[in-house]
Structure formats: structure tokens, C-alpha cells
Amino acid sequence: MGTISKHEKGAAHPFHSSQLRYAAAYVLITSAVLLVLNIYAPIMIRNLTYASQSHAMLDKAQLLVSAFSNSDRLDGETVREVIQSVDDLHTARVVITDVGAHCVYDSLNTNAAGIRLVLYPEVASALEGNDAVYIRYEPGLLISKAAMPIVAYNRIIGAVYLLERDSDQAALIASLQTTIFWISIGMEILVIIFSVVFATVYSRRMGELFVSVRKLHGGDYSARLPERGHDELARLGTAFNRLAARLDQSEGVRKQFVSNASHELKTPLASIKLLTDSILQNNMDPATMREFVADVGDEADRLTRLSAKLLELTRLDSQPAEDRELVQVRGVADRVLRMLTPVARKQEIRLALDCPEGIVVLATADDLYQVLFNLVENGIKYNVKDGSVMIRSELVSDSVIISVEDTGMGIPDSEKPHIFERFYRVDKARSRKAGGAGLGLSIVSDMVTRNEGSITVTDRKGGGTCFRLSFPFYPMPEEELT
Numbered sequence: 001m002g003t004i005s006k007h008e009k010g011a012a013h014p015f016h017s018s019q020l021r022y023a024a025a026y027v028l029i030t031s032a033v034l035l036v037l038n039i040y041a042p043i044m045i046r047n048l049t050y051a052s053q054s055h056a057m058l059d060k061a062q063l064l065v066s067a068f069s070n071s072d073r074l075d076g077e078t079v080r081e082v083i084q085s086v087d088d089l090h091t092a093r094v095v096i097t098d099v100g101a102h103c104v105y106d107s108l109n110t111n112a113a114g115i116r117l118v119l120y121p122e123v124a125s126a127l128e129g130n131d132a133v134y135i136r137y138e139p140g141l142l143i144s145k146a147a148m149p150i151v152a153y154n155r156i157i158g159a160v161y162l163l164e165r166d167s168d169q170a171a172l173i174a175s176l177q178t179t180i181f182w183i184s185i186g187m188e189i190l191v192i193i194f195s196v197v198f199a200t201v202y203s204r205r206m207g208e209l210f211v212s213v214r215k216l217h218g219g220d221y222s223a224r225l226p227e228r229g230h231d232e233l234a235r236l237g238t239a240f241n242r243l244a245a246r247l248d249q250s251e252g253v254r255k256q257f258v259s260n261a262s263h264e265l266k267t268p269l270a271s272i273k274l275l276t277d278s279i280l281q282n283n284m285d286p287a288t289m290r291e292f293v294a295d296v297g298d299e300a301d302r303l304t305r306l307s308a309k310l311l312e313l314t315r316l317d318s319q320p321a322e323d324r325e326l327v328q329v330r331g332v333a334d335r336v337l338r339m340l341t342p343v344a345r346k347q348e349i350r351l352a353l354d355c356p357e358g359i360v361v362l363a364t365a366d367d368l369y370q371v372l373f374n375l376v377e378n379g380i381k382y383n384v385k386d387g388s389v390m391i392r393s394e395l396v397s398d399s400v401i402i403s404v405e406d407t408g409m410g411i412p413d414s415e416k417p418h419i420f421e422r423f424y425r426v427d428k429a430r431s432r433k434a435g436g437a438g439l440g441l442s443i444v445s446d447m448v449t450r451n452e453g454s455i456t457v458t459d460r461k462g463g464g465t466c467f468r469l470s471f472p473f474y475p476m477p478e479e480e481l482t
Helices: 006-011 018-067 076-085 121-127 167-217 232-281 286-318 329-346 365-381 428-433 440-450
Strands: 093-098 103-106 132-138 141-152 155-166 325-328 350-354 360-363 388-396 399-406 454-459 465-472
Touching: 018 076, 018 132, 018 141, 018 155, 018 167, 076 093, 076 103, 093 121, 121 132, 121 141, 121 155, 132 167, 141 167, 155 167, 167 232, 232 286, 325 329, 325 365, 329 350, 329 365, 329 388, 360 365, 360 399, 360 465, 365 388, 365 399, 365 440, 365 465, 440 454
Parallel strands: 350 388
Antiparallel strands: 093 103, 093 155, 132 141, 141 155, 325 360, 388 399, 399 465, 454 465
């Protein structure tokens, strides 16, 4: 089991959590957005209110100005008649001035007419021929001012000035601002709660991943993560479980490999030890001693073969694949049969070849040679007297099929799924007697796979076994054919 170091414990501190930082960043971003909203929304509300109030004030001023359109001069009596003829404007103050800015009428101060100058900026702008509006918002009060020139017979004869204080619209603006503020506060609280919950859940899932990784690092390959959801963490959990299962399987294979290798090496070593002890402890005649020494040599040869196959497996597992080239199947098969002909004659086995010229596979020549050699050698070892072994190659669709058929004892169906496993032997007693360690077919499978091929085993019609190799077809370049 893995252990957790002090450094790892310190790394799990909440303030070092990336999830907490992400949640804090999310809160800060939403806070900034809500702050901008609280600044921008009141401004927009005020601007809309100002625009609406400006139009209303100018409409009221225009109503008064239109009433003076037929007057060529402004005096107290004329102004009073016009004011009386106009409906209530609902304004706090109405001021009428002449062209010299003298007050002609003031709804708040009737005694100021004719004796006071009206020096408001809005009035000055109106006497210059411009419409003037000024809106100001104060807490609890919206103050609106408007001025418009009075034009009669294409000349300015005075100005209209209106003042309005509206507490209702001011209260509406304040209410909207307050509502937006409290909605923002509520949303921020929800964001904080969501962020904390999200960080907690996410941290818990990440914590499960870290714990499982530590277990895996400590050699506990049974560690698994719950596969729930469809997000990135779920996909990461699925990938982690596959990796853990692969490592668990590899560890099981490694332990089994070490156990089998130890067992296979122990048997010939024990035999050698027993034979040498017998030679040293007993007075033997020369013929018996030579027989014992020959047995020691046989066991040493067996150790040599086993070591060579173990080294070959180690090479296949650790070294990258060599550069491949187009290899003529017939040429390699010819070499294999020439090398194994003496062994086949000794076992009274016939070797045959049916490989047309021009069939090539993309592989390393050494790998293809070793594959065919191992298969033919097995076909010879586990054959019957006067049996045969045939190498056949053909093109089927876009694949090169190489078959190695023998007339031997065959392989039971229940054993076929396991024959490419390391140290697996179908007939253990006969395999051991023939010098086999259950590694030849494993080496064949590894070599075929690393050359992008596949291998299957079936029963041969008439008895025996057929190993079928399949490789992608690559046509031989024309210059090499000629």
C-alpha cells in the first residue's frame, strides 16, 4: 500500500487547492459583472428618465410658446390672459420674460413682474434662440428645468421658463436602484454558495483521484474510481481505471512470468545438481559416468535454449521495433526449411513449400524468419511418424496469408485461447520431454503483432494444426520485380 508523505499532506491544504482558486476566480468575475451592472443600470435608468422628462418639459414649454404666437409684444395683461387660457401644466413654477430677460410673469412671485431680471442659464440660452433643458436627480427629488424662446413674426420677443420638482419619479429611480442592488446581493450570495458547493464536490472527486493515484504509485493496482457522469473528470476516471486494470494485468503477468521462469530454470538446475552429486559421491565405471555427463550436457543445453528464449522475450518487450522492409516470403521460407531439414529427416517428417514468387510482406527479415522457424520446429516436434509440415502463402483481398500446417496431434479447442501465453504448454509432459518451455508461440505472437500482423490457429482438415498469419499486402516496386 502507498503512504502519503508530509509534502503530499501539505499539498492538500485548502488554500493550495486549484478548485478553490477557480471558485474564487468565478466569484470575483461575477462580482465584477454585478458591480458593473449596479453602476451601469442606474445610469441607464436615469438617462431614460431624463430623456422622457426632457420631452415632457419641452412639450409643456411649446404649449405656452404656441399660445403667444399671435402676440407682437409681451405685457402683464397679455401674459395673464394666455396663462389663464392654458390648462394646468402641473409645474412648480412658470416664468415669462421679455427679450431683455425682464420678468413679465412669475407664478411664484407675482410682485416681481417688470422689476427683476431673470438671469437663469436656461433663459439666456432661450433668448439666443435655443431650446434649453436641465434635469438633476437628488435623493427623493427629480428637478427639471426647461426654457424656450417665444417667437412672433420671425423675431424673439421673450422666453418661457418652467421648473418642476417630481418626487414620484425620484422615488421610482431610487426604488429601481435599490431593487437592482438587493438582486445583485442575492445573486452574489447564490454564486458564492454554488461556488463553494462546486469546489467541495469537485475537490472530493479530485481527492478520490489523488488517493487512487497514490495507491497505484504504492503498488496497489486494485484501486478504482467510480465512473459517474460524462464530464472531463468522468472521462479521466475511466482512463484511470483502464490504466489501473492494465497495470494490474501486467503485474499479474509479470508475477506469473517470474514464477514460471523460476520453475522452468529450477528443474534443469536441480537435475544438474543431482547428477553432479551422484558423480561425486559414487564410484562409477566410465560408461555410467559418460552417461551421467551426457545427461548434464542435455540439461545444460535445455538451460541454454530457455535462456535464449527468455532473452528474446525481454528484447521484444524492451526494444522498439526495427525498421521494416518488403521481404520475399518464399526466400525466408526456403531458408527455414533448409535449416530444419536435418531435424525433420531425423524425425521422419516431410517438409513442403507452396509459396509463389513475388509475395512480400512489410516486416523485418529476422522476425519473419524466427516466426516461421518456431512454427515449423513445433510442427516437427509434435508431429507423428511419416507426418508432414507445409508452408503456404497466398494473396487474399488486401492481405498476405501465410499458413504453417502440420499433421500432428492437434490442439484441443479448450487450449487454443491460451497457447500464445508465456510458459503455457498443451501437453506438459510431452512438451517438457521435447525440450519446450512454452515460450515459442509467445515469441511468435509478439513478433507478428509488432509487424502489424495477426495470428490464429485452427484444426487442419484430416488432422493436425494450421497456424494462419495475416499481414497487410504491399506490392513489390516494379524495379525490384525486374
